[in-house]
Amino acid sequence: DDFFPSNRLGVYYDYYVPTNVSGHIENDHAVVGYIYTLQARSHSLWLNDQFDLFNWNDIIPFIEGGIGVSFNSIYDYKETPVLANLPAGHSRSAGFESNSDTSFAWRAGAGVNVVLPRGLKPFTLGLLYRYSDRGDINTGPSETYPTVNKSLGTPLKSNDVLLSLTYSGFYDD
Numbered sequence: 680d681d682f683f684p685s686n687r688l689g690v691y692y693d694y695y696v697p698t699n700v701s702g703h704i705e706n707d708h709a710v711v712g713y714i715y716t717l718q719a720r721s722h723s724l725w726l727n728d729q730f731d732l733f734n735w736n737d738i739i740p741f742i743e744g745g746i747g748v749s750f751n752s753i754y755d756y757k758e759t760p761v762l763a764n765l766p767a768g769h770s771r772s773a774g775f776e777s778n779s780d781t782s783f784a785w786r787a788g789a790g791v792n793v794v795l796p797r798g799l800k801p802f803t804l805g806l807l808y809r810y811s812d813r814g815d816i817n818t819g820p821s822e823t824y825p826t827v828n829k830s831l832g833t834p835l836k837s838n839d840v841l842l843s844l845t846y847s848g849f850y851d852d
Contacts, residue, residue, distance in 0.1 A: 687729040691745070695721045695813070700833045704758070704773070713773070715758040721813050721835055723749040723784050737794035742787075749784040749813035751835055753777060756818060774822035775831055782814020782835075792845070805843040812836050 697720040704713040727745035754777035790807030817832035 685731045689727055691725040691727050693723045693725065693811075695723070695835070695837070700753075702831070704831075711761050713758045713760050715756065715831065717753055717757070717775075717818065717831070718755040719751065719753045719816055719833055719835060721749045721751040721816075723747055723811075723813055725784070725786070727786070729790075731792075739792040739794070740790070741792065742789050743807070743809065744788075745784075745786045747784045747786075749782045749835065750779070751782055751813060751816040752779045753816045753818055753833070756831075771823050776819030776822055778817060778819040778830075780814070780816050782816070784811065784813045786811035788839075790841075801847045803843075803845045803847065805841075805845060807839075807841045807843070809839045809841065810836070811839065 697718045699716060700719050701714070701716045703711045704715065705711055725745040725747035727743060727747075729741050729743040731739050731741045733740070756775045756777070758772050760772075786809055788807055788809030790805055792803045792805040795802045795804060813835040815832055815834050817830040820830065
């Protein structure tokens with residue numbers, strides 16, 4: 680069948696290595712008072728589907744989508760005061776605490792698979808672009824200033840390009 684030749688449904692686990700996040704904290708007058716860095720990472724479990732659109736001379740474009748759950752962590756908060764911009768006595772770190780959270784995750788992508796020539800069958804070479812959204816993660820409360828009711832946060836999103844070589848022992852001519 681040339682149109683909609685196959686569908687690949689599976690469960691996947693992804694580990695996203697720790698990512699350095701940096702930014703700044705402004706005072707009430709929009710002047711930078713602190714520059715901060717922190718680490719964010721996530722583990723995600725996906726229900727993913729790749730759906731072939733058609734097969735033209737063993738070139739098979741596809742789309743994919745997935746939903747899942749992401750276990751996100753934010754930790755190792757550090758900041759540097761910009762002393763010239765802070766009033767006297769305000770150079771202590773806010774000391775935001777580490778935090779973990781579970782979020783709904785989704786992803787979507789598109790790609791192409793190419794069935795390799797006869798001598799290399801049953802191998803397929805694939806190229807995929809994928810966008811993933813693993814939710815947002817926020818720090819815990821400030822250790823230094825317990826009355827600070829805000830936390831720092833970051834969205835956990837990625838753009839991936841994947842190259843694959845797939846073996847299928849059940850290939851029929």
